[in-house]
Amino acid sequence: MQPLPRRLLALPLLLAVALGGCADDSGSGGGVQSVKLSTIRGRGKLVCGVDGKLPGFSFLGPDGTYSGLDADTCRAVAAAVLGDPAKVEFRDLNSSERFAALASGEVDMLARNTTMTLSRDSAGGNGISFGPTTFFDGQGVMVPVASGATTLQDLNGKPICVESGTTTELNLADRMREQGISYTPLKFQTGDQTYAAYLGGRCVAVTSDRSQLAAKRSSFPKPDEHTLLPEVMSKEPLTPASVNGDPAWADAMRWTVFALFQAEELGITKANVAAKVAEAKANTNQADLRRFLGVEGDFGKQLGLPADFVPKTIAAVGNYGEIFERNVGSGSALKLERAQNRLWTQGGLIYSPPFR
Amino acid sequence: MTSLPPRPGSTTTQPLRPASPAPRTVQRSWAGVLRQELFASRGDGLVSVLLILLILASAVGLLRWAFGQAQWAVIQVNTTLFAVGRFPIEQQWRLWLLVVLVAALSGTSWGLLRAFPRADRSGELWPFNDRLAVALLGFLAAWLPAALALGFPLQLRWWAITGLLVAMRWIAGHWGRSWPPRLLKLVSLGWPLLYLFGMVLIAGGLGMSRVSPSNWGGLLLTLLMASFAILLSFPIGVVVALGRRSSLPLLRWSSVLYIEFIRGAPLITLLFLGQNILGYMLPGGWAPDRVWRAAWVLTFFCGAYLAEAVRAGLSAVPPGQLEAARSLGLSMPQALQRVVLPQALRIALPAAVGQFISLLQDTTLLSLIGLLDLLGTARTVMANPEFLGKNAEVYLTLAVLFWCCCAALGLGSRALERRLDPTHSPA
Numbered sequence: 001m002q003p004l005p006r007r008l009l010a011l012p013l014l015l016a017v018a019l020g021g022c023a024d025d026s027g028s029g030g031g032v033q034s035v036k037l038s039t040i041r042g043r044g045k046l047v048c049g050v051d052g053k054l055p056g057f058s059f060l061g062p063d064g065t066y067s068g069l070d071a072d073t074c075r076a077v078a079a080a081v082l083g084d085p086a087k088v089e090f091r092d093l094n095s096s097e098r099f100a101a102l103a104s105g106e107v108d109m110l111a112r113n114t115t116m117t118l119s120r121d122s123a124g125g126n127g128i129s130f131g132p133t134t135f136f137d138g139q140g141v142m143v144p145v146a147s148g149a150t151t152l153q154d155l156n157g158k159p160i161c162v163e164s165g166t167t168t169e170l171n172l173a174d175r176m177r178e179q180g181i182s183y184t185p186l187k188f189q190t191g192d193q194t195y196a197a198y199l200g201g202r203c204v205a206v207t208s209d210r211s212q213l214a215a216k217r218s219s220f221p222k223p224d225e226h227t228l229l230p231e232v233m234s235k236e237p238l239t240p241a242s243v244n245g246d247p248a249w250a251d252a253m254r255w256t257v258f259a260l261f262q263a264e265e266l267g268i269t270k271a272n273v274a275a276k277v278a279e280a281k282a283n284t285n286q287a288d289l290r291r292f293l294g295v296e297g298d299f300g301k302q303l304g305l306p307a308d309f310v311p312k313t314i315a316a317v318g319n320y321g322e323i324f325e326r327n328v329g330s331g332s333a334l335k336l337e338r339a340q341n342r343l344w345t346q347g348g349l350i351y352s353p354p355f356r
Numbered sequence: 357m358t359s360l361p362p363r364p365g366s367t368t369t370q371p372l373r374p375a376s377p378a379p380r381t382v383q384r385s386w387a388g389v390l391r392q393e394l395f396a397s398r399g400d401g402l403v404s405v406l407l408i409l410l411i412l413a414s415a416v417g418l419l420r421w422a423f424g425q426a427q428w429a430v431i432q433v434n435t436t437l438f439a440v441g442r443f444p445i446e447q448q449w450r451l452w453l454l455v456v457l458v459a460a461l462s463g464t465s466w467g468l469l470r471a472f473p474r475a476d477r478s479g480e481l482w483p484f485n486d487r488l489a490v491a492l493l494g495f496l497a498a499w500l501p502a503a504l505a506l507g508f509p510l511q512l513r514w515w516a517i518t519g520l521l522v523a524m525r526w527i528a529g530h531w532g533r534s535w536p537p538r539l540l541k542l543v544s545l546g547w548p549l550l551y552l553f554g555m556v557l558i559a560g561g562l563g564m565s566r567v568s569p570s571n572w573g574g575l576l577l578t579l580l581m582a583s584f585a586i587l588l589s590f591p592i593g594v595v596v597a598l599g600r601r602s603s604l605p606l607l608r609w610s611s612v613l614y615i616e617f618i619r620g621a622p623l624i625t626l627l628f629l630g631q632n633i634l635g636y637m638l639p640g641g642w643a644p645d646r647v648w649r650a651a652w653v654l655t656f657f658c659g660a661y662l663a664e665a666v667r668a669g670l671s672a673v674p675p676g677q678l679e680a681a682r683s684l685g686l687s688m689p690q691a692l693q694r695v696v697l698p699q700a701l702r703i704a705l706p707a708a709v710g711q712f713i714s715l716l717q718d719t720t721l722l723s724l725i726g727l728l729d730l731l732g733t734a735r736t737v738m739a740n741p742e743f744l745g746k747n748a749e750v751y752l753t754l755a756v757l758f759w760c761c762c763a764a765l766g767l768g769s770r771a772l773e774r775r776l777d778p779t780h781s782p783a
């Protein structure tokens with residue numbers, strides 16, 4: 001199955017390189033060739049695979065618009081490539097078809113709360129190409145404040161609610177065994193049952209991804225009476241992805257996301273990006289800012305993107321911090337802490353390599 | 357629900373009815389019918405009372421929940437999403453226009469049906485069922501917009517549309533007989549024309565901006581998918597059924613292959629196949645939109661099952677019919693078209709409608725491939741943190757919507773059966 005489609009995909013690629021290579025040799029941008037980029041430009045819109053049913057990440061609201069961190073990642077890339085964040089066609093994908101949809105070219109990119117793992121990245125596995133992680137998640141534990149529990153040790157000998165058949169269940173068992181804590185797992189088939197049992201007092205703690213726990217907590221009758229323990233039991237780096245075999249497109253996506261990080265680091269926001277561009281144009285001494293905003297240099301051209309793709313992106317969706325706060329942070333119903341999703345300058349993991 | 361009080365004990369004083377059924381023509385009072393059907397014996401009476409109590413209890417429970425505990429804001433806030441999905445707001449006038457046209461044409465067809473009664477009809481202009489239907493429409497027009505908390509302008513629109521439907525029904529019913537034949541022909545041509553025009557209104561064209569299929573959703577997508585598949589699967593079914601009975605081996609074997617391939621795989625498998633494999637087989641951008649791919653999968657799926665229903669109908673027509681038609685000098689296509697198919701299709705109609713109804717319900721599988729049909733929309737709405745745990749309200753609404761659509765299909769098919777029944781039609 002695998003080799004044939006690859007070869008079929010490679011044929012137009014070769015043709016495009018052969019034809020485009022001679023036509024576009026007039027020193028314009030080091031000859032960035034990407035089938036995907038030209039397909040997107042020809043189509044006039046970016047097709048972005050999302051979950052669509054996960055509040056905070058990608059979610060279709062009553063007004064018919066998508067919101068969330070993943071949805072805004074799609075909009076950022078559309079703004080960078082096409083200059084317009086509205087030129088996105090969102091595709092709801094379920095978890096079983098997401099990689100097939102990406103591999104077959106149904107979607108240009110995936111921003112679907114997908115954990116980056118070795119088997120998904122490797123050519124021998126799903127063979128997709130991951131960008132920068134936009135949300136570092138991990139498995140957490142929620143307890144009622146009244147229980148007084150502050151660490152996993154406090155749960156010794158207590159019942160814990162968990163959804164059965166998930167990695168969550170296995171992670172819980174692993175971590176508890178490592179720390180020598182005994183507990184009684186109460187397993188449920190669905191998330192709803194799990195949280196109902198927790199709220200009904202059948203267990204003193206419930207475990208799931210921390211973002212999920214926070215989202216559920218926001219819907220509880222009294223959210224303030226529940227708290228997340230500081231321990232994180234697993235690594236779930238949620239990462240946008242594109243198809244293998246089109247490195248130029250993967251680079252364009254990767255550096256668009258990095259630009260969101262870098263903009264936060266430089267203090268460039270949706271509100272002040274126009275002023276910053278004017279400042280960079282006026283002040284020739286600010287070389288870093290000028291390069292980053294495309295006033296100077298040819299970063300855009302090297303990526304096959306417009307020279308002003310960074311200001312366009314920031315003007316459309318804001319920097320990473322703004323996107324985070326708006327969708328999952330203090331400005332949202334989820335009220336997640338930035339935690340490890342802070343900038344590296346503040347002790348977090350959000351880090352952009354230099355724009356040089 | 358049932359307001360008639362149960363009358364236990366009253367049966368003992370009644371003489372037993374004779375075992376042979378009473379002749380249908382005898383007029384019986386409601387009480388008499390009740391007594392015979394529900395309270396014929398002591399045991400019957402007991403079972404009836406128990407069942408009636410059970411039904412009453414569950415009905416009271418449901419009503420108490422629906423009007424007391426249930427919070428219908430989840431439906432009120434998401435009305436647009438449930439109705440048309442992500443159809444752009446500034447283009448929604450096109451859908452309103454479509455609803456207006458459908459209402460006008462429905463009213464006209466309905467009126468003409470009464471103006472030109474078949475022999476089995478009493479010829480009454482306003483039979484009981486019609487008066488009931490108008491009353492129901494009036495109630496819906498008055499209650500639904502208020503229940504959905506629509507604004508006054510929208511409410512006014514619904515009243516106007518209902519008024520238009522009833523007015524056209526009235527006009528066509530009273531004066532339909534005196535309309536010129538050309539106009540009557542135009543009305544019967546109206547439905548296919550309206551379907552095509554409706555497609556244009558929905559998808560864009562004729563100077564209207566394009567609305568991408570990925571923006572269609574909710575009831576609009578469900579009805580569109582179902583109607584598309586039903587309309588197109590019918591000719592496919594007839595052709596394949598004829599092909600399977602054909603004496604030409606190539607035609608016969610390809611028909612058998614098609615039917616067995618489709619019937620050998622679950623619909624959801626075929627839908628996934630259409631969504632994910634076509635992308636590999638066709639070069640980038642050549643594959644039709646995923647909504648259309650799903651529509652074609654539904655069509656071919658339904659076509660295969662329909663072919664078997666039609667084949668059953670064909671087998672039920674005595675071979676003498678075809679031989680007689682041929683010996684009268686009709687060509688093969690003529691004989692099929694005028695003699696065999698009308699009989700076969702009439703026999704196949706109940707099975708075909710059953711297939712159509714199950715197809716309408718199968719459209720919910722589209723939600724599993726990420727399309728926002730009614731169920732897909734419902735799942736999105738239920739994921740909204742504002743409405744967590746409102747599953748019962750959403751699913752009940754969905755059930756009522758689906759029941760209405762399926763009941764309409766069923767009623768329509770029964771009316772069609774009656775009109776096609778040769779024992780009642782004029783010679």
